């Protein structure tokens with residue numbers, strides 16, 4: 001391991017493939033990690049991807065439709081072109097007859113496969129697509145600020161734009177329901193926040209922009225936790241639904257259905273619909289920090305019985321990036337960001353930092369997560 005936050009001895013869970021590269025992982029006396037314990041204790045008993053779930057979701061669908069009578073949209077959802085959101089759109093439109101406002105945020109890093117997947121789906125389902133194009137000089141400056149911050153959280157500029165755009169649209173079109181592709185099947189084990197931190201922590205974003213940003217961001221969509229989690233959710237009553245948790249959702253079946261129905265193409269790894277995320281999760285995080293997000297993804301598939309642990313261990317022996325193409329990829333990322341390869345390499349080698357080195361609202365997110373868990377509104381919480 002190139003990096004470990006502590007000097008503890010290396011250990012890997014005996015049930016999944018999470019290991020001590022997650023600095024806060026703990027193990028019981030059988031060597032089973034706290035992610036697995038949380039899954040069997042909090043998620044599994046409350047998860048009904050069967051007839052009972054379908055019935056629960058059908059009742060929700062009736063409510064959603066009734067609330068939107070006479071309006072052009074009954075819900076809103078973001079489409080990245082990735083598996084979860086694509087399959088969600090297919091299900092809610094084809095099987096449940098919902099009329100979501102579908103939006104896509106173009107942060108400048110779409111892969112051709114993603115663009116194609118989005119077009120095919122929207123066309124064949126007869127939907128209109130709202131595309132929000134983020135001003136590139138602002139996006140570039142925001143992303144460079146995160147590189148300069150030394151933290152692992154380089155995906156926040158893309159992530160934040162997605163959430164903020166969604167809440168802006170929901171508010172503008174007075175939509176009450178957000179359809180979220182989040183699901184237990186492929187992501188019941190969550191990325192530790194040391195790896196992938198909250199994308200809407202405004203004090204951290206502002207601190208990093210203040211120290212490393214070089215231009216004013218006049219058009220980039222911002223949204224703080226108080227605006228969307230408190231104002232929109234509790235004052236305006238906007239609710240988030242995660243339909244995939246109520247319906248049978250299996251990665252292989254979803255890929256098969258989408259390719260056969262829409263000519264949809266799959267990606268080598270989750271989140272690789274963005275060329276930046278591919279570089280970030282496939283190369284930057286594992287080589288600079290020792291955080292391999294495949295461990296989280298495979299562990300989710302292991303505990304939900306879609307992959308064996310042996311299979312995951314075998315796959316993890318291969319690096320998450322293609323060593324033969326990484327030089328080329330490095331050059332592409334540098335030139336797109338309008339910096340030299342040497343400058344990008346300097347960021348890769350600079351001292352390691354985390355969100356804890358900057359102002360942040362971690363306490364507020366933790367408080368929110370604990371409240372959601374106590375209320376039974378969130379089962380697989382990030383920690």
Ligand SMILES: [Zn+2]
Pocket residue numbers: 013014015016017018032033034035036037299
């Ligand atoms: Zn485990």
